[in-house]
Amino acid sequence: MLNKLSIKIIMIFLLLGIDNSSQSASEKIELIEQNWPFNGVFGRFDKSSLQRGYLVYKEVCASCHGLKHVSYRDLTGIGLTKDEIKSIAGEYIVMDGPNDEGEMFEREAKPSDKFVNPYENDNQARLANNGAYPPDLSLMVKARAGGADYLFSLLNGYKDFPEGFEASDGMYYNEYYPGKQIAMPSPIMDDIVEYNDGTDATHVQIARDVTSFLAWTAEPELEERKSLGVKTIFFLILLTIMLLGVQRKVWKDVN
Amino acid sequence: MDKIDSKDKKIESSVDEDKRDFLFVTTAGLAIAGGGVTLWSLIDTMNPSKDVLALASTEVDLSPIEEGQSLTVMWRGKPIFIRHRTKEEIDDASDTDITNLIHKATDESRVKNPKWLVVVGVCTHLGCVPLGQKIGDSKGDFNGWFCPCHGSHYDTSGRIRKGPAPLNLEVPPYEFVSDDIIRIG
Amino acid sequence: MKKNNENQEQKGVTGWIDTRLPIFTFMNHNLRDYPTPKNLNYFWNFGSLAGITLVIMIVTGILLAMQYTANTDLAFESVERIMRDVNNGWLLRYIHMNGASMFFIIVFIHIFRGLYYGSYKYPREILWMLGVVILLLMMATAFMGYVLPWGQMSFWGATVITNLFSAFPIVGDYIVTFLWGGFSVDNPTLSRFFVLHYLLPFAIVGVVALHLVALQQFGSNNPTGVDVKSENDTIPFHPYYTVKDYFGLGVFLIVFAGLVFFAPNFLGHPDNYIPANPLQTPAHIVPEWYFLPFYAILRAVPDKLMGVLLMFAAVLVLFFLPWLDRHKVRSANFRPFYKQFFWLFAIDCIILGWVGAMPAEGIYVLIARIATAYYFSFFLIIMPLLSKFEKVSDHLPSSISSAVLSKKFDNNTTESYVK
Numbered sequence: 075m076l077n078k079l080s081i082k083i084i085m086i087f088l089l090l091g092i093d094n095s096s097q098s099a100s101e102k103i104e105l106i107e108q109n110w111p112f113n114g115v116f117g118r119f120d121k122s123s124l125q126r127g128y129l130v131y132k133e134v135c136a137s138c139h140g141l142k143h144v145s146y147r148d149l150t151g152i153g154l155t156k157d158e159i160k161s162i163a164g165e166y167i168v169m170d171g172p173n174d175e176g177e178m179f180e181r182e183a184k185p186s187d188k189f190v191n192p193y194e195n196d197n198q199a200r201l202a203n204n205g206a207y208p209p210d211l212s213l214m215v216k217a218r219a220g221g222a223d224y225l226f227s228l229l230n231g232y233k234d235f236p237e238g239f240e241a242s243d244g245m246y247y248n249e250y251y252p253g254k255q256i257a258m259p260s261p262i263m264d265d266i267v268e269y270n271d272g273t274d275a276t277h278v279q280i281a282r283d284v285t286s287f288l289a290w291t292a293e294p295e296l297e298e299r300k301s302l303g304v305k306t307i308f309f310l311i312l313l314t315i316m317l318l319g320v321q322r323k324v325w326k327d328v329n
Numbered sequence: 330m331d332k333i334d335s336k337d338k339k340i341e342s343s344v345d346e347d348k349r350d351f352l353f354v355t356t357a358g359l360a361i362a363g364g365g366v367t368l369w370s371l372i373d374t375m376n377p378s379k380d381v382l383a384l385a386s387t388e389v390d391l392s393p394i395e396e397g398q399s400l401t402v403m404w405r406g407k408p409i410f411i412r413h414r415t416k417e418e419i420d421d422a423s424d425t426d427i428t429n430l431i432h433k434a435t436d437e438s439r440v441k442n443p444k445w446l447v448v449v450g451v452c453t454h455l456g457c458v459p460l461g462q463k464i465g466d467s468k469g470d471f472n473g474w475f476c477p478c479h480g481s482h483y484d485t486s487g488r489i490r491k492g493p494a495p496l497n498l499e500v501p502p503y504e505f506v507s508d509d510i511i512r513i514g
Numbered sequence: 515m516k517k518n519n520e521n522q523e524q525k526g527v528t529g530w531i532d533t534r535l536p537i538f539t540f541m542n543h544n545l546r547d548y549p550t551p552k553n554l555n556y557f558w559n560f561g562s563l564a565g566i567t568l569v570i571m572i573v574t575g576i577l578l579a580m581q582y583t584a585n586t587d588l589a590f591e592s593v594e595r596i597m598r599d600v601n602n603g604w605l606l607r608y609i610h611m612n613g614a615s616m617f618f619i620i621v622f623i624h625i626f627r628g629l630y631y632g633s634y635k636y637p638r639e640i641l642w643m644l645g646v647v648i649l650l651l652m653m654a655t656a657f658m659g660y661v662l663p664w665g666q667m668s669f670w671g672a673t674v675i676t677n678l679f680s681a682f683p684i685v686g687d688y689i690v691t692f693l694w695g696g697f698s699v700d701n702p703t704l705s706r707f708f709v710l711h712y713l714l715p716f717a718i719v720g721v722v723a724l725h726l727v728a729l730q731q732f733g734s735n736n737p738t739g740v741d742v743k744s745e746n747d748t749i750p751f752h753p754y755y756t757v758k759d760y761f762g763l764g765v766f767l768i769v770f771a772g773l774v775f776f777a778p779n780f781l782g783h784p785d786n787y788i789p790a791n792p793l794q795t796p797a798h799i800v801p802e803w804y805f806l807p808f809y810a811i812l813r814a815v816p817d818k819l820m821g822v823l824l825m826f827a828a829v830l831v832l833f834f835l836p837w838l839d840r841h842k843v844r845s846a847n848f849r850p851f852y853k854q855f856f857w858l859f860a861i862d863c864i865i866l867g868w869v870g871a872m873p874a875e876g877i878y879v880l881i882a883r884i885a886t887a888y889y890f891s892f893f894l895i896i897m898p899l900l901s902k903f904e905k906v907s908d909h910l911p912s913s914i915s916s917a918v919l920s921k922k923f924d925n926n927t928t929e930s931y932v933k
Contacts, residue, residue, distance in 0.1 A: 252797070310764060313356070316359065
């Protein structure tokens with residue numbers, strides 16, 4: 075009755091049924107957009123999308139959201155040149171010091187500096203945003219179940235409050251946000267930025283580009299990781315096959 | 330079955346052995362190569378990281394430094410002395426007879442633009458930071474720098490003139506990226 | 515000098531060293547000539563795999579510790595620095611992170627092998643108990659290690675689990691304050707967890723050494739559970755099992771690499787990429803997957819103290835296995851009743867793991883309780899009963915070599931077996 079095969083089948087079904095997501099059953103909603111260019115074993119970033127996404131971050135998101143784990147020099151990863159990066163960094167001011175007079179002073183940011191935060195500290199951030207803290211975006215794609223799909227869905231998920239929904243003050247309705255109410259109003263709309271590569275800046279395009287950019291900030295090592303992974307596993311498969319050959323040869327004459 | 334030609338069996342087994350050895354050797358070789366690459370990747374994590382390398386170069390704007398003034402900047406964890414030399418200081422440095430120097434070097438060989446002296450501010454004796462950068466500091470008998478730890482005297486070219494230090498103050502790699510700005514390292 | 519020549523069997527440098535410190539004789543005895551049953555299956559690969567994984571964890575751990583800062587203000591950032599700025603830092607971190615999961619998968623399979631084939635029975639009781647000690651040390655190490663990145667799950671997992679000790683009457687609160695070094699999980703806690711996390715793996719190495727000494731006393735068990743009776747039953751460890759272990763290692767590395775390079779965060783929780791916030795509790799606090807069955811047992815009991823005791827009991831009961839199961843036959847291959855209960859137990863463990871990840875409400879509570887009840891019944895009721903009442907099988911082979919031979923020629927007949 076409980077033979078080996080049926081047991082293994084039961085166990086596989088049990089293991090498959092394990093669901094890592096943190097959504098409770100009643101709120102389950104399908105996320106949109108699953109074929110990102112960086113998905114899959116051979117995934118790579120689309121650098122032009124990353125650059126457009128960076129522009130969106132800079133002009134729309136950076137007023138409230140920090141990117142503190144990224145350094146300006148890291149932007150070579152999205153295809154910018156050292157000179158471009160130097161001038162980008164120079165647009166921002168950082169506090170340094172103390173100098174010889176014992177005072178803190180301001181200076182232009184250098185490529186070696188981390189992205190400057192829009193607020194000096196978390197409390198100031200809350201004050202400026204009705205008590206809601208705009209989270210740092212460096213790791214957002216890894217910090218949410220659903221990753222890039224979740225972020226993209228969220229950016230496209232703003233709707234009017236449905237009939238009978240108890241809306242709290244200062245909140246906005248979003249289908250994908252846990253609890254359906256989010257403190258951030260819809261941050262993007264058609265043509266809120268102008269792309270300098272001529273791409274049409276529709277709401278969906280902007281969402282796609284900024285999500286790609288944030289996928290990069292969360293995992294800048296992605297391309298190297300996947301390409302090294304392919305080589306490593308290919309090598310290991312080859313080696314393991316050879317090891318099997320050796321094992322068979324050695325064991326051939328036992329019994 | 331017992332009547333297999335023993336000679337054939339011997340040849341057969343030696344051919345088999347060769348094939349077997351080839352497989353063993355190739356497999357072992359691949360495994361060791363793979364292991365070596367992996368080990369190197371792990372050891373490489375101890376090499377200077379990207380954030381450390383990013384600070385390996387420092388750019389310094391020389392324009393605020395007036396003639397006769399000195400500036401100290403940090404580079405790779407060490408102080409760098411930058412002195413905007415006066416004509417007197419430059420002449421003193423270039424007129425010195427190098428044959429009697431403890432560590433022979435011409436002033437020319439130690440500067441790119443004689444107006445600017447850039448040296449690592451670490452005494453070549455045992456590593457203290459010599460005095461002479463700030464107003465009021467003793468500059469030693471040769472008007473350069475004086476190390477208070479064991480009494481080494483450096484001249485206006487940063488060369489050791491008196492005292493236990495064996496070498497002149499080190500000149501770091503640097504270049505002028507413009508008339509007013511140098512990049513060290 | 516005359517003395518040397520008398521004792522020397524080997525020549526040269528190795529002989530000189532070996533006479534004074536017999537490491538080469540020791541290695542030969544344990545890894546080369548060591549007579550090993552010739553019928554071991556792939557479930558016997560997991561011991562060496564566990565040893566290799568331990569080495570991988572220590573090497574990557576030491577390299578990580580060179581770059582990590584154990585201070586609540588800096589820990590999270592230091593890990594991000596490793597991921598982004600340290601050469602191959604992401605690789606180092608992901609290997610260590612997923613290596614922990616691999617270590618537990620391997621050790622769980624290794625333990626289940628022991629349960630199925632009766633490896634805990636006479637004369638290997640101490641070998642088994644040392645193994646349970648290793649498991650406990652691993653669990654402590656992993657728990658503390660997960661706190662170090664100082665993410666939301668790090669902090670809240672540490673808070674929940676350390677708070678459990680307050681369940682002990684009278685001394686509970688003092689224990690918790692002592693563990694924390696303060697009035698909540700904070701810097702003193704993080705500091706000491708870092709030190710202990712670095713220390714414990716070396717204790718594990720020591721216990722593993724004892725585990726191996728205990729092993730070589732009577733040699734390995736085998737799938738028939740029948741003792742080695744003659745030289746015909748065994749083959750030297752080298753080259754047969756060294757080569758088989760290498761192959762097993764290859765397969766293991768492929769799975770490991772698949773995880774590290776293509777799904778490095780699959781077994782983790784996204785909330786741990788959010789810096790720890792003592793003012794905000796995550797919606798669902800979940801431990802790492804390898805603790806889920808124990809977490810389920812903890813929550814299954816309505817009383818706090820009983821839950822804690824039962825959770826510890828779930829591991830500690832393993833110590834008593836050699837006395838709970840005294841059936842003469844070792845291997846479940848020849849114990850049809852035990853075998854059924856064993857597989858039920860395996861499924862039960864998976865169910866416990868699954869329910870440990872669910873919120874502690876509704877039907878999940880009932881399932882957790884039933885699964886917990888079976889878990890303990892298996893050890894405390896079923897095993898002793900079976901020891902007494904399960905009939906010894908007719909099919910038990912007389913020796914390993916006869917089992918191997920008969921398997922070769924005929925899979926069905928049992929005529930070659932002698933009772």
